[in-house]
Amino acid sequence: xxxxxxxxxxxxxxxxxxxxxxxxxxxxxxxxxxxxxxxxxxxxxxxxxxxxxxxxxxxxxxxxxxxxxxxxxxxxxxxxxxxxxxxxxxxxxxxxxxxxxxxxxxxxxxxxxxxxxxxxxxxxxxxxxxxxxxxxxxxxxxxxxxxxxxxxxxxxxxxxxxxxxxxxxxxxxxxxxxxxxxxxxxxxxxxxxxxxxxxxxxxxxxxxxxxxxxxxxxxxxxxxxxxxxxxxxxxxxxxxxxxxxxxxxxxxxxxxxxxxxxxxxxxxxxxxxxxxxxxxxxxxxxxxxxxxxxxxxxxxxxxxxxxxxxxxxxxxxxxxxxxxxxxxxxxxxxxxxxxxxxxxxxxxxx
Amino acid sequence: xxxxxxxxxxxxxxxxxxxxxxxxxxxxxxxxxxxxxxxxxxxxxxxxxxxxxxxxxxxxxxxxxxxxxxxxxxxxxxxxxxxxxxxxxxxxxxxxxxxxxxxxxxxxxxxxxxxxxxxxxxxxxxxxxxxxxxxxxxxxxxxxxxxxxxxxxxxxxxxxxxxxxxxxxxxxxxxxxxxxxxxxxxxxxxxxxxxxxxxxxxxxxxxxxxxxxxxxxxxxxxxxxxxxxxxxxxxxxxxxxxxxxxxxxxxxxxxxxxxxxxxxxxxxxxxxxxxxxxxxxxxxxxxxxxxxxxxxxxxxxxxxxxxxxxxxxxxxxxxxxxxxxxxxxxxxxxxxxxxxxxxxxxxxxx
Ligand SMILES: O=P(O)(O)O[C@H]1O[C@H](CO)[C@@H](O)[C@H](O)[C@H]1O
Ligand SMILES: O=P(O)(O)O[C@H]1O[C@H](CO)[C@@H](O)[C@H](O)[C@H]1O
Numbered sequence: 264x265x266x267x268x269x270x271x272x273x274x275x276x277x278x279x280x281x282x283x284x285x286x287x288x289x290x291x292x293x294x295x296x297x298x299x300x301x302x303x304x305x306x307x308x309x310x311x312x313x314x315x316x317x318x319x320x321x322x323x324x325x326x327x328x329x330x331x332x333x334x335x336x337x338x339x340x341x342x343x344x345x346x347x348x349x350x351x352x353x354x355x356x357x358x359x360x361x362x363x364x365x366x367x368x369x370x371x372x373x374x375x376x377x378x379x380x381x382x383x384x385x386x387x388x389x390x391x392x393x394x395x396x397x398x399x400x401x402x403x404x405x406x407x408x409x410x411x412x413x414x415x416x417x418x419x420x421x422x423x424x425x426x427x428x429x430x431x432x433x434x435x436x437x438x439x440x441x442x443x444x445x446x447x448x449x450x451x452x453x454x455x456x457x458x459x460x461x462x463x464x465x466x467x468x469x470x471x472x473x474x475x476x477x478x479x480x481x482x483x484x485x486x487x488x489x490x491x492x493x494x495x496x497x498x499x500x501x502x503x504x505x506x507x508x509x510x511x512x513x514x515x516x517x518x519x520x521x522x523x524x525x526x527x528x529x530x531x532x533x534x535x536x537x538x539x540x541x542x543x544x545x546x547x548x549x550x551x552x553x554x555x556x557x558x559x560x561x562x563x564x565x566x567x568x569x570x571x572x573x574x575x576x577x578x579x580x581x582x583x584x585x586x587x588x589x590x591x592x593x594x595x596x597x598x599x600x601x602x603x604x605x606x607x608x609x610x611x612x613x
Numbered sequence: 614x615x616x617x618x619x620x621x622x623x624x625x626x627x628x629x630x631x632x633x634x635x636x637x638x639x640x641x642x643x644x645x646x647x648x649x650x651x652x653x654x655x656x657x658x659x660x661x662x663x664x665x666x667x668x669x670x671x672x673x674x675x676x677x678x679x680x681x682x683x684x685x686x687x688x689x690x691x692x693x694x695x696x697x698x699x700x701x702x703x704x705x706x707x708x709x710x711x712x713x714x715x716x717x718x719x720x721x722x723x724x725x726x727x728x729x730x731x732x733x734x735x736x737x738x739x740x741x742x743x744x745x746x747x748x749x750x751x752x753x754x755x756x757x758x759x760x761x762x763x764x765x766x767x768x769x770x771x772x773x774x775x776x777x778x779x780x781x782x783x784x785x786x787x788x789x790x791x792x793x794x795x796x797x798x799x800x801x802x803x804x805x806x807x808x809x810x811x812x813x814x815x816x817x818x819x820x821x822x823x824x825x826x827x828x829x830x831x832x833x834x835x836x837x838x839x840x841x842x843x844x845x846x847x848x849x850x851x852x853x854x855x856x857x858x859x860x861x862x863x864x865x866x867x868x869x870x871x872x873x874x875x876x877x878x879x880x881x882x883x884x885x886x887x888x889x890x891x892x893x894x895x896x897x898x899x900x901x902x903x904x905x906x907x908x909x910x911x912x913x914x915x916x917x918x919x920x921x922x923x924x925x926x927x928x929x930x931x932x933x934x935x936x937x938x939x940x941x942x943x944x945x946x947x948x949x950x951x952x953x954x955x956x957x958x959x960x961x962x963x
Contacts (some may be wrong), residue, residue, distance in 0.1 A: 277711035580774070584793060
């Protein structure tokens with residue numbers, strides 16, 4: 264028999280954050296592709312677009328007008344998935360028909376008044392302003408009694424369902440702890456109770472020792488391709504010190520965080536020399552008033568592209584029905600990302 | 614306070630098959646869409662395409678030649694995600710780095726030699742041939758000692774990552790029980806042990822009584838939009854009698870199954886008068902040699918489209934990080950599907 268080689272042979276890996284397995288098929292990277300290709304014509308966006316409902320001073324879809332803001336700007340989503348209204352509910356579920364009302368607040372965070380920018384093209388100071396707003400919003404929403412979890416995220420690129428290219432992210436704050444966060448919390452808690460350290464403190468130590476999945480790091484944060492990454496170029500930013508959430512981030516830490524965000528997103532853009540799409544979001548402790556010593560601040564990046572700007576990884580069929588599956592290994596992805604320049608290709612080409 | 618109305622107010626629903634919650638936002642269906650649109654130019658495909666590697670008599674990507682088949686044709690995937698080779702493995706995981714080799718067989722099932730067809734355009738007799746092949750393959754693969762689970766599925770349409778429009782599906786047979794099937798099995802088992810009936814027997818009874826989520830039914834099968842459906846037009850076909858898997862399907866049942874497949878996929882095509890994309894797959898008992906009285910045959914359909922042929926539901930951002938979210942309610946979707954004609958629009962237009 265041949266002996267096992269993780270760079271050649273199909274295998275499954277375990278994700279301790281979600282208690283799930285994924286299938287890795289390294290030998291599959293060379294299969295021919297006759298399927299759908301993404302449109303990669305890169306628009307050259309103007310700094311101001313009169314038709315954009317996120318630009319400074321413009322009128323939004325619901326008729327409200329944005330102020331003449333500079334830098335960041337936050338407002339309640341005009342078409343939020345949640346409503347903040349208190350609703351009277353009398354148990355209406357029976358048997359298999361279990362439902363519960365859900366209350367919450369959806370906000371949009373514009374990263375800059377400049378319509379043409381994206382995070383990797385912003386300066387560290389400008390990104391730091393975004394981090395400041397995230398922290399401010401977290402504190403403000405956490406103070407509300409009926410808000411028990413706050414999901415901060417960004418969908419970048421139309422392939423990720425982003426409906427407007429103006430640089431922006433979203434915040435969904437709600438009364439329940441959503442499914443995946445809840446699962447993660449159970450895992451973190453179990454680990455913490457048994458080890459008196461957070462799962463991510465110990466995982467990070469092992470990753471630093473191994474080295475092979477690290478992409479970049481600075482004083483306070485590490486960006487790496489998780490051992491159990493599911494998307495081809497998935498990464499995770501983890502705080503080196505245990506932080507339950509960003510409420511207590513110092514100025515220094517916020518600047519470090521802004522710096523690693525700039526470096527990581529620049530590396531992403533440099534991979535295929537295009538504005539690299541992803542969904543990214545922060546996982547941190549719920550704001551339910553309970554102690555959460557098990558939590559450890561981290562941010563996930565889920566980019567859909569696989570082999571080029573045009574060819575994405577489809578999570579369909581087997582992946583929807585059975586188990587997530589990836590082609591290139593996390594170690595291969597990390598090596599590719601780690602070796603890319605940290606200066607944005609557009610600046611280099613100038 | 615307003616009182617709760619599930620057609621107006623955000624709420625969460627519970628999925629007993631996966632022990633997960635989803636967020637339903639019925640008030641969100643009207644938000645404007647400026648995001649990505651799918652290309653809907655429908656190619657008029659020829660019955661034979663000399664460049665298609667699945668057509669009868671053609672040469673495939675790896676150089677092998679297909680026989681001059683008529684009807685169905687099965688072969689081993691030339692670029693499978695699994696390898697059937699036995700591999701020597703000595704424990705190499707440590708700490709958080711847990712991995713295990715995975716062995717299996719990937720097959721491609723051509724549904725017809727006719728390149729231009731899709732399931733809804735095939736006759737019940739032709740679809741019955743596909744069901745026969747699924748049953749045959751299930752029996753053949755189940756007999757192999759190292760195969761413990763068999764995932765039969767179809768990715769239809771390029772938006773679902775299907776790399777070739779020739780009518781075909783896939784079979785991935787493997788040594789482990791994949792993550793989502795395992796989770797479903799745990800749920801089914803727990804229910805069966807407590808109730809001595811399968812979860813889906815009891816669920817189906819409640820759905821038939823409620824009526825509002827049923828799409829179509831015949832002698833042996835029901836197609837419905839599950840109470841906890843996540844995709845806008847997600848459906849599930851459930852066998853009326855408890856069947857652990859399709860090995861024991863009678864000729865009669867196979868014909869009923871072919872008929873409901875034809876009806877459901879025709880309804881789908883009629884929704885936007887286009888070849889309706891989806892990933893669909895059968896969940897049935899593992900072939901691990903253990904008794905599985907808890908299992909109940911069903912088939913999931915996960916279609917990505919939301920508002921039109923061009924606008925799909927993006928499962929991104931909040932959905933990737935926190936919890937699946939849907940806009941229109943399952944009851945609204947079921948009513949729309951139930952009221953569509955069951956004769957294919959192309960036949961009607963002739
Ligand atoms: O095997 P295919 O059709 O080339 O590939 C398609 O189906 C597979 C199984 O659902 C997925 O893993 C791939 O991402 C998808 O593109
Ligand atoms: O809120 P947006 O940007 O209009 O919408 C986008 O992000 C949401 C949250 O991730 C998703 O639910 C939508 O499917 C997606 O299109």
